[in-house]
Amino acid sequence: MHSEEFDIGLGNDDSTIRSSAKSDYVSFWNECAKSLSWFEPWTETLQWNPPFARWFVGGKINASYNALDVHQESKSEKPAILWEGEDGTDRKITYNEMFVQVKKLANVLKSLGVKKGDRVTIYLPMIPELPISMLACARIGAIHTVVFSGFSSKSLSDRVEDSQSKIIITADGGYRKGKIINLKEIVDDEASSVQFVKNVIVYQRTGQKITLNEKDLLWHEVMQNSSQECDAEILDSNDSLYILYTSGTTGKPKGVLHGIGGYLTHLHSTYKWAFDIKDDDVYFCTADIGWVTGHSYVVYGPLLHGATQVMYEGAPDHPDSSRMWDIIQKYGVTIFYTTPTALRMLMKFGDDIPNSFNLSTLRLLGTVGEPINPEVWKWYFNVIGKKKCPIIDTWWQTETGGMLISPLPGIETIPLKPGSATLPIPGLNIEVVDEDGNEVEPETKGSLIIKNPWPGMLLGLWKDTEKYKDVYWSKFESLYYPGDYAIKDSDGYLWLLGRSDDVLKVAGHRIGTAELESSIVSHRDVAESAVCGIPDEVKGESIIAFVMLKENVNTTEDELRSELRDTIRTQIGPIATPSQFYIVNKLPKTRSGKIMRRLLKAIAKNEKIGDVSTLEDGAAVSEIQSAFQELQNNIKDQKNN
Numbered sequence: 127m128h129s130e131e132f133d134i135g136l137g138n139d140d141s142t143i144r145s146s147a148k149s150d151y152v153s154f155w156n157e158c159a160k161s162l163s164w165f166e167p168w169t170e171t172l173q174w175n176p177p178f179a180r181w182f183v184g185g186k187i188n189a190s191y192n193a194l195d196v197h198q199e200s201k202s203e204k205p206a207i208l209w210e211g212e213d214g215t216d217r218k219i220t221y222n223e224m225f226v227q228v229k230k231l232a233n234v235l236k237s238l239g240v241k242k243g244d245r246v247t248i249y250l251p252m253i254p255e256l257p258i259s260m261l262a263c264a265r266i267g268a269i270h271t272v273v274f275s276g277f278s279s280k281s282l283s284d285r286v287e288d289s290q291s292k293i294i295i296t297a298d299g300g301y302r303k304g305k306i307i308n309l310k311e312i313v314d315d316e317a318s319s320v321q322f323v324k325n326v327i328v329y330q331r332t333g334q335k336i337t338l339n340e341k342d343l344l345w346h347e348v349m350q351n352s353s354q355e356c357d358a359e360i361l362d363s364n365d366s367l368y369i370l371y372t373s374g375t376t377g378k379p380k381g382v383l384h385g386i387g388g389y390l391t392h393l394h395s396t397y398k399w400a401f402d403i404k405d406d407d408v409y410f411c412t413a414d415i416g417w418v419t420g421h422s423y424v425v426y427g428p429l430l431h432g433a434t435q436v437m438y439e440g441a442p443d444h445p446d447s448s449r450m451w452d453i454i455q456k457y458g459v460t461i462f463y464t465t466p467t468a469l470r471m472l473m474k475f476g477d478d479i480p481n482s483f484n485l486s487t488l489r490l491l492g493t494v495g496e497p498i499n500p501e502v503w504k505w506y507f508n509v510i511g512k513k514k515c516p517i518i519d520t521w522w523q524t525e526t527g528g529m530l531i532s533p534l535p536g537i538e539t540i541p542l543k544p545g546s547a548t549l550p551i552p553g554l555n556i557e558v559v560d561e562d563g564n565e566v567e568p569e570t571k572g573s574l575i576i577k578n579p580w581p582g583m584l585l586g587l588w589k590d591t592e593k594y595k596d597v598y599w600s601k602f603e604s605l606y607y608p609g610d611y612a613i614k615d616s617d618g619y620l621w622l623l624g625r626s627d628d629v630l631k632v633a634g635h636r637i638g639t640a641e642l643e644s645s646i647v648s649h650r651d652v653a654e655s656a657v658c659g660i661p662d663e664v665k666g667e668s669i670i671a672f673v674m675l676k677e678n679v680n681t682t683e684d685e686l687r688s689e690l691r692d693t694i695r696t697q698i699g700p701i702a703t704p705s706q707f708y709i710v711n712k713l714p715k716t717r718s719g720k721i722m723r724r725l726l727k728a729i730a731k732n733e734k735i736g737d738v739s740t741l742e743d744g745a746a747v748s749e750i751q752s753a754f755q756e757l758q759n760n761i762k763d764q765k766n767n
Contacts, residue, residue: 130500132507134516135539136402136490143399143537147552154553155181155581159391162187162430163196165360168387172579177599177606178586179579181388182363189367189386190232190265191358193429194225201432207254208408208457212301212440219254221432224261227349229356231262234348238325240292242267242359245369247291247317249273249282249309251300252439255329255345256415257425259295264367264386267359271369271381274416275300275307276716279315281379285371286317288381289588292324295345299332303441310336318342363387369588370418372524380597381588382418382524390430392528392582396551397427400518400529401461401490402536408487410436410453411463418524419494422582423463427528442468447475451483462510463492463518467654467719469502474653474676477509485510490535492518495719497622499644503544521547521622523608525598527582530554531620545644546619554580558614563602568616571623571638576606611638628723630659632667635701639723642704645697646671649690651679656713656721657704660730670730671704674713683709706730 147154156171159182168185197204202222209217219227240246246263248270250256256272263270271289273282286294296313299306310328318326318341328336329345338344367386371379397403409428413419428435436457442450442464450472454462472480491511498506498519507517516539521531531547533540540548550556555577557565566572583606587594601607611623623629623638630637639657646655654674659667673690681689687707694703714725728734 131541131543133539133541134514136516136535137539138402138535138537139539140537144552151553151555151578155391158395159185159387159581161394162387162390163192164387168363174579176604177595179388179583180364181385181391181579181581185363185387186360187363187387187390188265188358188361189390189426190228190261192390193261193264193426194221194228195358197221197432198225204432205434206429206432207257207435207437209254209437210439210453210456211253212304212438212444217254224254224258226354227255227258228261228265229354230349230352231258232265232356233352234327235262235268235293236266236356237352238293240266240268242361243269243366244293245269245271245289245291246293246295247271247273247282247286247289249275249277249294249296249313249317250329251275251297251302251307251309251331252414252437253297253300253329253331254437255295255297257429260368260415260421260425261429265356265358267361267365269366269368271371272416272421273371274414275309276302276414276416279312279317282312283316283320284378285381286320286323288371288378289369290322292322293327294318294323294325295327295329297329297331298334298336301332301440303444306332306334308334314339361386364585366585368421370421370524372418380590380593383585383588384527384582385585388581388583389527390426392580393422393427394430396528396532396582397423397431399534399536399551400492400520400532401463403428403431403433403461405432407433407460408436408458409433409461409463410438410457410459412438412442412450412465412468413463413494418527419463422528423494443471447472448479448483451480451485454485454488455483458487460487461490461492462488463494465495465719466493466498466502467496467715469493469498469506470647470654473502473505474674476677480509485512488512488515490518491515492520494520494522494529497521497547497624497640497644498545499647500544501644501648507544517542519545519547521610521620525584525608526580527584530576530580531556531622543615543619546615546621548619550620554578556620558612558620559602559605563605566614568614571611571613573601573626574608574610574612574620574622575602576608630657630667630669632659632662632665632669632701637669637698637702641698642669642671642694642702645694645702646673646690648697649686649693651675651681651686652690654713656723656726658723658726658730660727662705669702669704670726671707672710672713672726673707674710 166186168182170183173180206221207219248259260270364385369381516535518533520529522529533548558572613621624640628639653676656672662668714722
């Protein structure tokens with residue numbers, strides 16, 4: 127693997143954490159859990175009946191209490207959220223203001239008949255009312271299920287239907303790339319008409335005219351006279367906190383179920399270890415709360431620590447590519463956590479834009495969501511962090527609750543290798559194995575597996591125990607299989623190679639899409655790339671590469687293709703050389719920033735495109751279709767030349 131290393135840290139050196147975790151991971155997590163506020167202590171730290179784990183059995187706790195009540199004495203006037211709307215509006219919400227709003231909304235929900243264990247669907251833009259809604263549910267023991275506000279009415283109603291939600295909380299609309307997304311209309315389309323939905327609470331974000339139906343209640347009206355007194359419910363550690371739906375490669379989305387005590391312990395610990403959080407930090411995570419990163423490291427993680435964070439409503443490049451740097455400068459952000467996709471997009475515009483802003487307050491940078499290409503890592507380190515900020519490249523997933531592999535500058539300084547997520551967090555035994563479950567030699571590709579339970583792991587899948595066993599535990603006996611390929615290098619560092627379902631098989635050789643895309647992006651002229659496989663009579667699959675260039679590139683397309691072939695042959699090997707390189711202006715991405723490879727495949731094979739409702743652009747489907755048509759014409763032209 128890549129041998130380049132960067133020795134940069136924050137001066138912390140706590141070797142006791144790793145050694146105590148290694149000697150007895152159960153006792154280690156037992157100590158970590160004591161950092162939270164419990165109503166009653168637990169009687170057993172872990173009950174492990176593979177594949178089901180129950181953490182802190184008998185312990186009584188409440189997530190809302192730990193996020194808000196505990197800070198009222200010392201941090202009531204401290205800003206919890208510094209919010210910035212895409213349209214330039216901003217708000218500052220203190221821990222006390224948030225506390226009051228949460229209690230009032232909790233009482234509203236109770237008055238509408240919501241009880242412990244009932245589900246509430248939250249379909250809101252990135253506004254403070256979203257975490258307020260989540261914490262109000264958590265306060266009374268209701269299970270929140272947040273649906274990303276970019277999802278279509280069908281996606282929303284599928285999730286409402288599956289969770290049998292009693293209440294939907296939404297807004298008239300939200301801003302995205304200068305346009306208003308009509309959320310209330312989307313709710314009205316399908317979701318609100320289902321019989322078991324008793325009421326829809328509507329927050330007025332945009333002030334646009336909306337149709338109110340008999341189930342609809344306006345947020346400001348129901349909140350007006352609601353009591354400010356609402357004690358937090360005393361809940362069991364293994365009661366459910368939330369359901370979050372995650373898409374697989376096939377079938378309907380899976381409802382991942384997370385509990386309270388274990389999940390909060392995991393977040394409290396990892397947030398501190400990874401981000402080295404201090405009282406005067408200003409933290410900014412760009413993730414949407416509709417995804418797990420937003421749940422764990424926008425809502426629960428920061429609030430457990432009484433941190434101040436920036437929350438931004440809109441697109442990272444609106445009204446232009448300087449928006450992120452402007453926010454960092456404006457609020458004096460010290461910790462910035464974002465996706466490689468966002469970085470690749472911003473890198474495309476060159477160094478002059480970030481260099482024109484004062485980013486000197488930054489002391490730590492992080493990435494999440496996918497492996498980061500070494501070239502992008504180095505740009506992030508050099509240009510954004512000015513060579514003084516450690517970069518935490520974090521690997522985890524919806525199911526794991528919080529980060530599992532990451533540098534942890536809050537406890538130790540280790541050499542950072544661009545492109546590697548480095549080491550497992552303390553208390554985790556993570557290995558790379560072959561198809562038979564045997565550990566492979568260093569520098570050998572294999573499947574990532576987790577050997578022992580951890581507090582943040584999912585309780586199971588909502589209403590589907592068999593699927594939980596089948597998806598995560600059936601491939602290797604009593605080992606958790608997240609579905610990712612990886613390499614462990616000779617130093618024990620882990621290199622994630624992408625999803626196993628994103629692995630191409632060319633002439634019997636497995637090639638990870640992440641590895642190949644990283645190689646293409648290492649070329650000086652390339653901003654972003656995506657690869658996919660299409661059927662090939664001889665090789666099984668041949669590789670198609672879609673390449674998006676930086677601005678003002680002078681290299682000819684023929685030269686570029688030739689150089690890219692050479693780069694890939696050198697870095698990976700001839701077997702990984704794409705049969706075609708298509709130079710394109712844009713890549714089809716979901717609103718969470720993931721490239722829709724099935725669309726690329728469809729385009730390359732000239733097949734029907736299918737559902738495009740979750741695409742990033744928020745544009746009308748006709749616009750998206752015409753963009754794809756342009757891609758297809760582009761491909762045809764290149765085939766004819």
